[in-house]
Amino acid sequence: MKIHEFQAKELFQNAGVTVLRHMVARTAEEAAAAYEELGSSLAVVKAQIHAGGRGKGTIVEVPNQHGVQLVYSREEAAQVASNLLGNTLVTIQTGAEGKVVNQVLIEEGCDIARELYLGIVLDRTVQQPVLMCSTEGGVEIEKVAEDTPELIHKEHFDPSYGLQSYQVRKLCQQLGIEGASVRIADRFMKALCRLYVNSDCSLVEINPLVITNDGDIVALDAKISFDSNAMYRQKAIAEYRDLSEEEATEVRAAEAGLSYIKLEGNIACLVNGAGLAMSTMDIIKLHGASPANFLDVGGGADKDQVTEAFRILLADPNVKAVLVNIFGGIARCSTIANAIVAASQEIGFEIPLVVRLEGTEVEEGRRILEESDVAIITATDLTDAATKVVAAISG
Amino acid sequence: MSILINKNTKVICQGITGNAGTFHTRGCRDYGTQMVAGVTPGKGGQDIDGIPVFNTVGDAVSATGANATMIFVPAAFTADAILEAVDAGIEVIAAITEGVPVLDMVRVYEIVRERDVALIGPNCPGLITPGECKIGIMPGYIHNRGSVGVMSRSGTLTYEAVWQTSNEGLGQSTCVGLGGDPIVGTSFIDLLKLYEADDQTKSIIMIGEIGGTAEEEAAAYVAEHVTKPVAAFIAGRTAPPGKRMGHAGAIISGGKGTAAEKITALEAAGIEVAESPADMGAAVVRAIAKKA
Numbered sequence: 197m198k199i200h201e202f203q204a205k206e207l208f209q210n211a212g213v214t215v216l217r218h219m220v221a222r223t224a225e226e227a228a229a230a231y232e233e234l235g236s237s238l239a240v241v242k243a244q245i246h247a248g249g250r251g252k253g254t255i256v257e258v259p260n261q262h263g264v265q266l267v268y269s270r271e272e273a274a275q276v277a278s279n280l281l282g283n284t285l286v287t288i289q290t291g292a293e294g295k296v297v298n299q300v301l302i303e304e305g306c307d308i309a310r311e312l313y314l315g316i317v318l319d320r321t322v323q324q325p326v327l328m329c330s331t332e333g334g335v336e337i338e339k340v341a342e343d344t345p346e347l348i349h350k351e352h353f354d355p356s357y358g359l360q361s362y363q364v365r366k367l368c369q370q371l372g373i374e375g376a377s378v379r380i381a382d383r384f385m386k387a388l389c390r391l392y393v394n395s396d397c398s399l400v401e402i403n404p405l406v407i408t409n410d411g412d413i414v415a416l417d418a419k420i421s422f423d424s425n426a427m428y429r430q431k432a433i434a435e436y437r438d439l440s441e442e443e444a445t446e447v448r449a450a451e452a453g454l455s456y457i458k459l460e461g462n463i464a465c466l467v468n469g470a471g472l473a474m475s476t477m478d479i480i481k482l483h484g485a486s487p488a489n490f491l492d493v494g495g496g497a498d499k500d501q502v503t504e505a506f507r508i509l510l511a512d513p514n515v516k517a518v519l520v521n522i523f524g525g526i527a528r529c530s531t532i533a534n535a536i537v538a539a540s541q542e543i544g545f546e547i548p549l550v551v552r553l554e555g556t557e558v559e560e561g562r563r564i565l566e567e568s569d570v571a572i573i574t575a576t577d578l579t580d581a582a583t584k585v586v587a588a589i590s591g
Numbered sequence: 592m593s594i595l596i597n598k599n600t601k602v603i604c605q606g607i608t609g610n611a612g613t614f615h616t617r618g619c620r621d622y623g624t625q626m627v628a629g630v631t632p633g634k635g636g637q638d639i640d641g642i643p644v645f646n647t648v649g650d651a652v653s654a655t656g657a658n659a660t661m662i663f664v665p666a667a668f669t670a671d672a673i674l675e676a677v678d679a680g681i682e683v684i685a686a687i688t689e690g691v692p693v694l695d696m697v698r699v700y701e702i703v704r705e706r707d708v709a710l711i712g713p714n715c716p717g718l719i720t721p722g723e724c725k726i727g728i729m730p731g732y733i734h735n736r737g738s739v740g741v742m743s744r745s746g747t748l749t750y751e752a753v754w755q756t757s758n759e760g761l762g763q764s765t766c767v768g769l770g771g772d773p774i775v776g777t778s779f780i781d782l783l784k785l786y787e788a789d790d791q792t793k794s795i796i797m798i799g800e801i802g803g804t805a806e807e808e809a810a811a812y813v814a815e816h817v818t819k820p821v822a823a824f825i826a827g828r829t830a831p832p833g834k835r836m837g838h839a840g841a842i843i844s845g846g847k848g849t850a851a852e853k854i855t856a857l858e859a860a861g862i863e864v865a866e867s868p869a870d871m872g873a874a875v876v877r878a879i880a881k882k883a
C-alpha cells in the first residue's frame with residue numbers, strides 16, 4: 197500500500213525524523229495562505245501523487261508546468277498550485293495516462309549543502325531489512341545501482357535489535373558525514389529504522405536526504421509503502437489509503453476476493469492461481485495476441501465470484517474474447533463449469549468464450565459445458581486453449 | 592528415496608479444528624499420509640474422525656512422536672505457530688497460510704536458520720512424495736511415483752507441471768511448493784542440494800516467477816554443484832513492472848526480478864528453459880536427453 201509524501205512526512209514527524217515545515221493545500225487560495233504562514237521567501241510547491249519523478253514530470257493541461265516548483269511569492273505559489281490542482285501529471289513512473297493531482301504540499305525552503313540518498317527495503321536474499329545510503333542523492337538510484345554500485349552503502353539490521361551505532365558511524369564515514377552531524381545521523385537513522393519495523397513498511401525512501409549548511413540532516417522528500425499483509429495490525433496507517441490513486445477496477449476486484457490487474461490487450465483471462473494466471477497471459481502472448489488482464493480467482497470460484505469476475509473483465513471495452521483456464525485441485529471442475537454457465541447466462545455476453553478445465557471432475561465439467569445453452573468453446577490443454585482463443589478473435 | 596517426507600513421516604495439523612484445517616487433514620489422511628494428531632489451543636481432548644486434538648504441539652509430539660506439521664493457523668498467528676513447532680522438535684513444517692506479515696517471517700527465519708528445520712512456505716500448497724505422503728492442499732491423484740524433483744513458487748501452475756511430467760511417464764519423487772511470498776523458509780538452492788543427493792530423483796524442474804533473485808541464485812548453484820538434468824519455467828514474461836501479480840513476492844521493482852533476466856541466468860547455467868507453460872514436461876524430457 198502506498199501513501200502520499202505529506203502523509204509520509206507526518207509519520208516521519210511522529211517518529212522523530214526531521215522534515216521541513218510544510219502544509220497541504222487543496223486550492224490555490226490555500227496554497228497562497230500556506231506560503232504566507234510558512235514565512236520563508238523561498239518555498240517549494242510539490243504535487244502529491246503516488247508516483248515518483250514529479251520534478252521532471254509535466255502537466256498535460258499546462259505543458260510547461262512541472263510537478264515540483266520553487267516559488268518566491270504568494271502569487272507564484274497560487275499560480276503553480278492552480279496549474280497543478282485538478283490537472284493530470286505525467287511522470288516516468290505514472291505511465292502515459294498520468295495521475296490527477298488533488299493536493300499539493302507547500303514547504304519552506306532550506307540551504308542545501310549536500311544531497312544524499314537513503315532507503316530501507318527488505319533484502320530478499322539476506323532475508324533482513326537493509327538500510328542503503330549513497331552520496332548520489334537527488335538522481336535515479338536505480339541508475340547508480342547499475343553504473344556505480346560501489347557508491348551504495350548497505351547495512352542490514354535485525355528488526356528486533358534495530359540499527360546499531362557502529363553501523364551509523366560506518367555509514368557516516370562512507371558518506372563523509374562528520375563532527376556534530378554524526379550524532380544527528382545516529383538519531384535520524386535509528387528513528388527511521390524503528391519506523392520501518394513498527395509500521396510494517398516495505399519501502400522507506402528519502403531522495404534527497406539533505407545535509408544543511410548548519411550540519412543538520414533533513415528529509416527533503418519522503419516515500420513510504422507498506423506490507424499489505426500487515427495492514428490488519430496497522431489500523432491508523434490503513435486510514436491513509438487513497439482510493440482515488442488506485443485503479444478502480446482493481447479495487448472493485450479486491451473487494452470481491454479477486455486479484456485483478458488491467459493490461460492493454462484484448463483477450464481477457466480468468467484463472468485460478470497467480471502463477472497459472474501469469475502463465476496464461478504469457479501463453480497468449482506467445483501465440484501472437486495480447487492479454488487484457490491478470491485475474492486470479494483464488495481457490496473459491498463459486499458462481500458469485502465468477503459472475504463478478506466476468507462483469508469486471510467485460511467492463512473493459514478492449515476485450516474481444518475471454519479465456520477461462522482452471523486447474524481444479526480442491527475446487528471441482530463441475531462446480532466451476534456450473535458457475536461459468538450460470539454467470540454467462542446471467543450476463544449474456546456476445547464475445548467468444550474459451551474454457552479449458554483440468555483436474556478434479558474434469559470429465560463432468562466438460563460435459564456440463566458442452567451440454568449448456570451457452571456458446572462455449574472447450575479446450576483440452578494450454579496450447580489448445582491459446583490456439584482457440586486467438587483464432588476466435590481473428591474470425 | 593524422495594526428500595523431506597515419506598511413508599514413515601508422522602504429521603500433525605496445527606489449526607485442525609478450523610474449516611480448512613479439518614478439510615485438508617481429511618484429504619491428506621485419505622491420500623495415505625499418517626495424520627496422527629491436531630493442535631488447537633483450548634480444544635485439547637476433542638478429535639476429528641478419531642484423530643486426537645491437543646492444546647500444544649509439545650503435547651502432540653509427546654503422545655505420537657510426530658515429526659512434521661501442516662499449519663492452517665490464521666495469518667496473524669502463523670509465525671507463532673511455526674515457532675511453537677520448532678520449539679517442540681518438529682523437523683518439517685509446511686505453513687500453508689497466506690497473508691503473513693513479512694517482518695514476522697524475518698524474525699521466524701532467523702530462528703529456523705539456527706535449527707535443523709525444513710520450513711516450507713508460508714503461502715504455499717505444501718509438499719508431497721507421491722504414493723507415500725501428502726502434506727498440503729494439492730490434488731493427490733495427478734501425481735505418480737517417479738523420478739522428477741519438482742520445486743515451485745506457485746500452486747496451480749505446479750499442478751500443471753506435475754500433470755505434464757506424469758503424462759510424459761516420468762512421475763515425481765517429491766514436489767515442494769516454496770510459496771509465493773518474498774521471504775520463504777526454503778529456497779530453490781536448499782532443495783537442489785537434497786534432490787542432487789537423492790537416488791530416486793533423476794531430473795529436476797524449477798518453476799519460478801517474476802520478483803526477487805531466487806532463480807538467478809539457483810542457476811549459479813546448478814552450474815557449480817548439480818549434475819542431474821534441470822529444466823525450468825518462469826511465469827510472468829508479460830507482467831508489467833511495479834505491480835504485485837497476486838503473490839506478494841511476484842513483483843518487478845527497481846528493474847530487478849524480470850522474467851527475461853531469470854531466463855538468461857538459467858540458460859547460461861545449462862538449464863533447459865520451457866518457453867511456454869505447455870512445454871514444461873517436454874523441457875524435462877529434453878534436459879534428460881541432453882545429459883544422457
